[in-house]
Amino acid sequence: MKAAVFYGSGQQLKFEDVPVPEPKPGEILIKVAACGVCHTDLHYIDHGVPTFKKPPMILGHEASGIVSKVGEGVSNLGEGDRVLVPAVLSCGVCTNCRIGRENICENGVMFGNNVDGAYAEYMVAPAKDVFLFPETIPLEEGSIIADAVTTPFHAVVNRGEVKAGDRVAVFGCGGVGLNLVQVANAVGATVVAVDIRDEKLEWAARLGAAVTINAEKEEKVEKAIRKATGGGADVAFEAVGVPQVMKKAFGCLRTGGRFIVVGYSDQNIELNAGRIMFREMEVRGSLGCRPVDYPRVIRLAEEGKIKIKELVTNRFPLEDIEKALDLLRKGEGIRSIVIP
Numbered sequence: 001m002k003a004a005v006f007y008g009s010g011q012q013l014k015f016e017d018v019p020v021p022e023p024k025p026g027e028i029l030i031k032v033a034a035c036g037v038c039h040t041d042l043h044y045i046d047h048g049v050p051t052f053k054k055p056p057m058i059l060g061h062e063a064s065g066i067v068s069k070v071g072e073g074v075s076n077l078g079e080g081d082r083v084l085v086p087a088v089l090s091c092g093v094c095t096n097c098r099i100g101r102e103n104i105c106e107n108g109v110m111f112g113n114n115v116d117g118a119y120a121e122y123m124v125a126p127a128k129d130v131f132l133f134p135e136t137i138p139l140e141e142g143s144i145i146a147d148a149v150t151t152p153f154h155a156v157v158n159r160g161e162v163k164a165g166d167r168v169a170v171f172g173c174g175g176v177g178l179n180l181v182q183v184a185n186a187v188g189a190t191v192v193a194v195d196i197r198d199e200k201l202e203w204a205a206r207l208g209a210a211v212t213i214n215a216e217k218e219e220k221v222e223k224a225i226r227k228a229t230g231g232g233a234d235v236a237f238e239a240v241g242v243p244q245v246m247k248k249a250f251g252c253l254r255t256g257g258r259f260i261v262v263g264y265s266d267q268n269i270e271l272n273a274g275r276i277m278f279r280e281m282e283v284r285g286s287l288g289c290r291p292v293d294y295p296r297v298i299r300l301a302e303e304g305k306i307k308i309k310e311l312v313t314n315r316f317p318l319e320d321i322e323k324a325l326d327l328l329r330k331g332e333g334i335r336s337i338v339i340p
Contacts, residue, residue, distance in 0.1 A: 036062030164188025
């Protein structure tokens with residue numbers, strides 16, 4: 001089969017022929033329909049973040065496809081089934097899994113990191129972990145639900161605990177940030193979206209943001225948000241992964257507000273400890289999504305309460321994956337998918 005193979009940071013992916021994987025007992029072989037191109041992959045390719053599996057390996061963790069073959073003992077799926085593959089697999093037996101926090105499983109396995117992923121014609125996955133995909137959602141564009149939509153859902157609903165009537169600020173309107181906007185809007189929050197690109201802010205407005213702020217044109221973003229929200233946001237999300245932006249997101253909160261870190265950075269952030277203590281501020285991280293929430297997100301997409309197809313602004317054949325990665329590096333478009 002054809003695959004885009006990762007050999008190490010600072011190197012382009014190589015489009016090569018590799019063996020088709022064979023499903024083990026309990027696994028399925030999936031013919032990949034599409035895989036979303038995520039900024040996480042750039043951390044491996046450009047920024048020196050190591051993968052758990054040593055290269056060469058196949059990246060890609062945002063996949064949908066069709067079951068091509070079932071391994072021994074698989075009874076819940078059959079050939080021809082449409083499936084969505086979660087970005088991370090949980091073990092089900094560690095302490096975090098047992099208390100319902102499978103997204104931070106102590107033995108979690110991520111596609112395109114711990115094991116080969118979906119920048120290929122075929123991939124294998126445990127049959128127990130994938131989700132049947134309804135005919136009403138386009139299979140190719142629906143691949144982005146695996147991470148770009150479910151991750152924001154978890155951040156908004158579980159970590160942000162956003163309720164109807166809350167005032168929410170979202171910093172960064174890329175693929176993840178825009179889904180933070182639309183999920184927060186879907187649960188009834190009033191959303192203020194912040195970015196440095198007007199075209200991203202236009203998207204945020206189309207997806208439900210009541211107020212948009214261009215951070216390069218506003219001298220004091222925190223002050224502008226406090227004015228727009230009548231005293232400060234109840235919950236603020238940072239989806240960029242930049243410490244200075246995180247500081248601004250924290251600074252826009254009302255007393256007793258909640259700050260959710262969604263963007264990744266390996267740098268420290270500086271927050272005032274006295275303000276956290278005296279005003280009872282909350283600072284929380286958010287990673288991925290619990291398996292139990294995937295069907296809920298799929299249902300929201302099926303019912304049209306969140307948009308999926310519209311967010312896929314670029315489609316590339318797998319052999320042109322470098323073009324998709326270059327768009328991501330430039331911050332252009334919302335989400336690209338590659339199609340083997």
